[in-house]
Amino acid sequence: MPDADGRWTVxxxxxGAPVEYVELYRAVEAAIHACGPVIVSPSKTTITFKxxxxxxxxxxxxxxGVRGYLDLTRSLVGDRRILSSSPYxxxxxxxxxxxxxxxDLDDTFISWLQEAYRVGQGDHLHG
Known part of the structure; x- marks a missing residue:
């Protein structure tokens, strides 16, 4: 439920989420923070990292489980963790x-987080 001002929080x-998936979320969150400085922006539908x-x-x-999205310069279709991919x-x-x-939070997924972090920094605009 959002706070008194209508803002959602992490x-x-x-x-109410299953404990094992809260723990998995916390591991994903730590891996994202390890990429560099981020702004955490919760909304009704997801927690976005900017x-x-x-x-x-x-x-x-x-x-x-833990659901989410990665903005990348390529599609990751073919990996079992990827539910869908579409041009954005x-x-x-x-x-x-x-x-x-x-x-599931293996070296490959961590590399995708790092790649997405570079998109968040605007690196995709310089190539």
Missing amino acids: EDHLR GSRRGFVGARPTRR TGRLHVNQYRLTTLA
Whole structure:
């Protein structure tokens, strides 16, 4: 539930979620913060992490795992964690994902977070 001013918080998204997926969300959150400075922007639908130029990743615990999106310059279709991918702008694809275990947060997924972080910093605009 949003606060008295109608703003959503990270805690609103965590409340009532299965403990294992809250823990998995916290691991994803830590991996995102390890990429560099971010602004955390919770809304009704997700928790968005923003770089200096734009939001680049979203995450939230659900009853079936941690769901979110990665904004990348490419599609990640073909990996079992990727639910869908679609062009978002002329340069970007939004890749919807679901993680269900801590093992899903592997080196490959971490590299995608790092790649998305660079999109959040606007690196995709200089190439």
